[in-house]
Amino acid sequence: MKTPARKHPLWLAFMLHRVSGLALALFLPLHFWVLSYALTAPVTLDGFLRWTEYPLVKFAEFGLVFLLAVHFFGGLRLLALEFLPWSDRQKTLAATAVGAAFLVSGTFLLKAI
Amino acid sequence: MPADEPMLRVSVWRGSGTKGEFENFDVPVRENQTILDIVSWIQQYADPTLSYRFACRVGMCGSCAMMVNGEPRWTCRTHVNKVASHDNSLTLEPLRNLPVIKDLAADLAPFFEKWVEAEAFHHPESTREDEIAAVDPESAERAGIDAAIECINCAVCYAACDTVAGNVDYLGPAALQRAWTQFQDERAGSKDAILDAVSGSGGCHNCHSMGSCAHYCPNELNPLIAIADLKRITAWRRLKGGSNA
Ligand code: SF4
Ligand code: SF4
Ligand code: FES
Numbered sequence: 001m002k003t004p005a006r007k008h009p010l011w012l013a014f015m016l017h018r019v020s021g022l023a024l025a026l027f028l029p030l031h032f033w034v035l036s037y038a039l040t041a042p043v044t045l046d047g048f049l050r051w052t053e054y055p056l057v058k059f060a061e062f063g064l065v066f067l068l069a070v071h072f073f074g075g076l077r078l079l080a081l082e083f084l085p086w087s088d089r090q091k092t093l094a095a096t097a098v099g100a101a102f103l104v105s106g107t108f109l110l111k112a113i
Numbered sequence: 114m115p116a117d118e119p120m121l122r123v124s125v126w127r128g129s130g131t132k133g134e135f136e137n138f139d140v141p142v143r144e145n146q147t148i149l150d151i152v153s154w155i156q157q158y159a160d161p162t163l164s165y166r167f168a169c170r171v172g173m174c175g176s177c178a179m180m181v182n183g184e185p186r187w188t189c190r191t192h193v194n195k196v197a198s199h200d201n202s203l204t205l206e207p208l209r210n211l212p213v214i215k216d217l218a219a220d221l222a223p224f225f226e227k228w229v230e231a232e233a234f235h236h237p238e239s240t241r242e243d244e245i246a247a248v249d250p251e252s253a254e255r256a257g258i259d260a261a262i263e264c265i266n267c268a269v270c271y272a273a274c275d276t277v278a279g280n281v282d283y284l285g286p287a288a289l290q291r292a293w294t295q296f297q298d299e300r301a302g303s304k305d306a307i308l309d310a311v312s313g314s315g316g317c318h319n320c321h322s323m324g325s326c327a328h329y330c331p332n333e334l335n336p337l338i339a340i341a342d343l344k345r346i347t348a349w350r351r352l353k354g355g356s357n358a
Contacts, residue, residue, distance in 0.1 A: 006275075010324035081322055082344050090324065090337075 013094035066105035073097035148188035165217040175265035180206040185272035232310040233291035238302025270326035282315030286326035286336035293339035312347035
């Protein structure tokens, strides 16, 4: 059947924005739930935070920071596209958003290990 | 045809409405062959009942677009050697996102109806007593309009757009782009009617800015520029208290 045509940068940027948005929507409730232990059960929270010393968990955190950053910078690009005068550099801007997200999340990972 | 002549294996969608299947044809390879040449060869030498549409053969009329290997293209100016896979095979289907009349001929009526829905036509308001509107050919607005009206109504962008695929009411890139040229036109009236039409439930705010329209437009137009501008104009209008339908 017809396979729609999608192999181009702005479509990929669109998909990355969707997927990161969805992943964050799923993650954030968990995040706040764990944080709520700070008020209700600090000992449990400390136990949980020790768990974050594992390399695999650190790497997963890097992924989360990347998703957050890529959604943030990608969102800025879309706001600019929709509210500022048109710029022909959309592909460059999308690539910059991904690059900036790697910079932020990479720095986070380097600090964590 | 000589037995050892190089051949293309072409899968062509046959059928009408929602029913159909692929039929294979072997078509001899020629130099400088376009996809439209392939389809014409099949109709002339293999099966005269094959239906497809074309008129100008030079990229002016916009009637020959089809899905070629899953991608929307104008077929009269798409060379086979640019798109055939390495094993010399090709798949041809009618344009995506549109009903099928028969075989490779898609029904473009919904595409054109949306141009009217988007108020993408001239709205004359002045009379012979009025001053003639001054059009500055050097202005940025006019440069934008000049580019956008090169649209040949081929519906390639409409077939490429995933938002059209997901929302039957979405006006689509070409209609919105044309409505934008009307809105920008110094001579046009009814500007609020245009803005109401382009910002309704099927309007510009559905667009996800994924730019498939610009990526595939054979005339290298970028409807996203027009759509982003319509989003801006209608959003500010709403913020300033104007109506949006
Ligand atoms: S940018 Fe908008 S109009 Fe163009 S393909 Fe994407 S959703 Fe459709
Ligand atoms: S904008 Fe481009 S792809 Fe869309 S109808 Fe016009 S010429 Fe065809
Ligand atoms: S036949 Fe006119 S554009 Fe292809």
